[in-house]
Amino acid sequence: MHSTRAVTTIFAAALTAGVLAACGNGAGAGSAPTAEQTAAAAADNSGLVIYSGRNEKLVGPLLGKLEQAVGAPVQVRYGDTAAMAAQILEEGDNSPADLFFGQDAGALGALAKQNRLAALDAQTTGQVIDGYADENNLWVATSARARVIAYNPATAPEIANATSIDVVLEPKYKGGKIGYAPTNASWQSFVTALRVTKGEDGARDWLTKFKAQEPRAYERNGGVLEGVESGEVDLGLINHYYWYAKVAEEGDAVKSKIRFLDSEDPGALINVAGVGVVAGTDQSEAANKAVNFLLSKEAQTYFADETAEYPVIEGVTSKHDLPDLSTLKKPAIDLNDLDSLPQTLELLGQVGLT
Template sequence: MNNTLKRGLKISAAAIAAITAVTALTGCAKESTPTPTAESITIYSGRSEDLIAPLLEAFTEETGIEIEVRYAGSAELAAQILEEGSNVQADVFFSQDAGALGALTEAGLFKTLESDITDLVDAKYRAADNTWVGVSGRSRVLSYNPELIDAADLPTSIFDLADPAWKGKIGIAPSNASFQSFVTAMRVIEGEAATTEWLTAMKENAVIFEKNGQILEAVEAGEITAGLINHYYWFERAAEVGEENMKSEMAWFEAGDVGNLVNVAGVGVLSDNAAAVTFANWLLGETAQTFFVEKTSEYSLTGIPAQAWLPALDTIASPEIDLSALAPLAETLELIRNAGLTD
């Protein structure tokens, strides 16, 4: 049975080369050249400037530590860090998803974080060897237009979307990093054959978009019945147009379905600069965790309650998966291309 929410409410080192070939597809934000000083840290950020610039400003205000930032896609930055190796120019990698973090763990490029930091979050949201830690969470959801489908008729599994009845009704963004991480999770949990079959069905059934936000707009406009997005896109749009003007609603699939994947944004420390550890710890403190909940509508990973109209993070029936297993993304990208979903 679907858990419906009413209105109002990661890439192994070998894989990086393939990922960089598609960074133009996943998009990257404005970049600034890092010029570190003695009292500063340099961050390579896969999270966009528009999203986290206020957060970084708050860090400097509270700690006095200056920050230099290079913004780009998480996959692109992971590739850059691998290329720089022991001469890496960043102190911290702030990734949009766990897959890119897992790739750098595999390459042995992160410093080990002390357990007093990593123990602030549940073990499933951090590396088993404490080389990276998640700082905010997001859930994959099915956004749908209740004028076009009743809640009782929603699919109970993501695999139901392969039914020909969904032809032209479901929206996906195959060039988006979040979709790719979800497909990687499908490969890990369900296997290559089942994933290939599902992607082939999506070639027939799905309407292709570049971004999650575009999918939501199409659902709102009634152009498609439903779409696969991250939950917080609903709240971004609601902030722009008013919650009372939102037409779409969100639903989760049955318990344990890979369509309910909860992924994290997280950080790993790349240098011996003590301020980098201070930053990682600060991201799990009250200021940053409240920011993620109130400003980006993400989930806190330290227990700060989510927005009132969201289900609590520990109630989402997400699949059991080690998020570091999202690292081998190259095979996923190949499957997506072979299915004809990207160039």
């Protein structure tokens, strides 16, 4: 197992190399807080400080309701999920962060592995669907999303029947015809799923073949989808909710389609966004209230309707015509196994997909 110093070093090296570039996961700000911001936050212990790797445009309206829910002032720092996790590791016991709101299970698991998250009450984690909380109650999912292939039905009609992510390695898609977001946390978790299912050598081989396809890199999943829409690429690797949100906004004007692989292939990964209380916080009560608010029916309905994600508690439905989460086939991966994010970043750097 990597030591805390080693993990932090790998994260920092990734940051320096630009793996976690600005807006990498579509966050409102693409980097972690500056030293000046950290010092200022540390000096102000009057309220709850959240490090959020989630897009401010997506979750800002919801987090704006937290002050009333927790009964304390709330500061939210937006940035890249992995960059925020790295910041918490680097700050150690001096971190001003009280709550970490991450885009994927990998970053949450990496913090849990390094003892940077405090245990949640079992009643809190027990609210969610089985499999959507850390086995040691160190983090809990707030919403779920499926990896899908967005495609142009005119140029890539065969994607409609695809069941494996290997379809993107076919010769016809070579030469800038595939879109992906290399600094996106969900892409990184997909690569971790590749490592878990195919082994290190198998994942390296797949990524090497993918790089040989000369895929087109975008800053965000939304950019990937726009690339498919405009015909710049034939297909793109994204999360499902970007497409549903676009359809809700533009209706029949949307040209692209999406394919749920609906199989045990790593390309069918169902990942989560989630939260964890930072170990050592002096705002434990407020932080735990915030966690429970994000699992409330109000917040879960927001995720279901406003961001087109899957709710993680029973009894909440979506206005979007989503396939039932319980019916989707997915790889047999425990979300806790996605915690080797630093090793994934290292592999991506070695292969040259940063």
